[in-house]
Each structure stands twice: as structure tokens, then as C-alpha cells.
Amino acid sequence: MIECHEGRAFTILSRIEILRLIDEGKLNIQPFSKRQVGPGSIDLTLGNAFRVFEKISGIIHVKGDPHVERFTKLITIKDGDYLLLMPGELVHGITRELIALPDDVAGWIEGRSSYARMGLMVHMSAGLVQPGTRNRQVLEVSNMSPAPIALYPGVRICQLVLESVRGRARYGGRFRRQRRP
Secondary structure, X not given: OEEOOOOOEEOEXXXXXXXXXXXXXXXXXXXXXXXXXXXXXXXXXXXXXXXXEXXXXXXXXXXXXXXXXXXXXXXXXXXXXXXXXXXXOEEEEEEOOEEEOOOOEEEXXXXXXXXXXXXXXXXXXXXXXXXXXEEOOEEEEEEOOOOOEEEOOOXXXXXXXXXXXXXXXXXXXXXXXXXXX
16 A cells, blocks of 8 residues: 555555456456456557547647547558557557446556657556546557657557545546547
8 A cells, every 4th residue: 555645545456456356347348368467457458540640730729628639630550560650759549458447446557668668658648547437548659769660459558557546436528438549
């Protein structure tokens, strides 16, 4: 258990707890394999859909509720093919897994260290997976290396760290039924 400065405690769920929640039907991940579960996280795989930024002239204003769809296009990559991510480029990917969390569990999307060491940032910000979520997770994938990186659908690209929530809550926001980036 980790104590924060306000006296509240947060607990990261272990492999045993994650598998117990899945066995009890409280946590649902589809598709799922027990091999995805590590000591304190669940590996998630990269899906086939990507939202790619188009070349734009002008300014993207950060105010109000931005709709990234206005300056991006949705593409699909077949299994076995790849999306080439150039240095400094950002794309939105999505997990293959549909995640359904109970009302008393939240999660955090984290990159995998082996890819981070290559300069691949799998989730730039907004990594919180709200309690009661039932969707696929959008990934903000960026290439910080000096060389192009090929992204292959199906690769274990990130991990989901789960923690208990004091009380109950259910996400009901704009992305609650998200199925594509």
C-alpha cells in the first residue's frame, strides 16, 4: 500500500487479485490470455486502427472541447503490415482489448520499458482509465527516436496498472463507449 501526503491509501492490484477479479466476472478484458498478466499489470496489444494527423497550416487552438477528428484521418493496418512512425510524429492507436472495469477499480496506461528505451512513447498523457469504464483504450503514440519506427498490430505495446478505488464511481463521459482512436 502506498500512503500519499493526505493520508489516503492507494493499492496496486497484484496478479493474484487481477485474476481473482476476472474469475469472479468483476473485471472483463476481451480478448484475454492469462499470459498477459504480470506481477502488477496486464499487457495490452496494439489494435489495427490508427488516427493519423494530416498536414495542416495554421494554428490548433487549445480551448473548449477540441475535436481531433477535424485534422486527422482514420486508417486501418492489416495484421502483418505496419504503420511507419517518423521521428517526432504522433498518432493515436487503440488497444485490441475491450476493458470493462468494476466501479471500485481504476487503472493507468503505462508504456513498456523496452519500447521506451527505443524512444517510443506509447502514452503521452491522459493515461487514467476511470472506474466503471467499458471501452478500448486510445494510445497517444509518439516517436522520440532519431529513426523511423514500424508499429505492428497485435504487439504487446503497453500495460494496464490497476488500483483499488475508495468508494464507487462510474465513468459516463464522452469516450465511455470508445471503439476506435
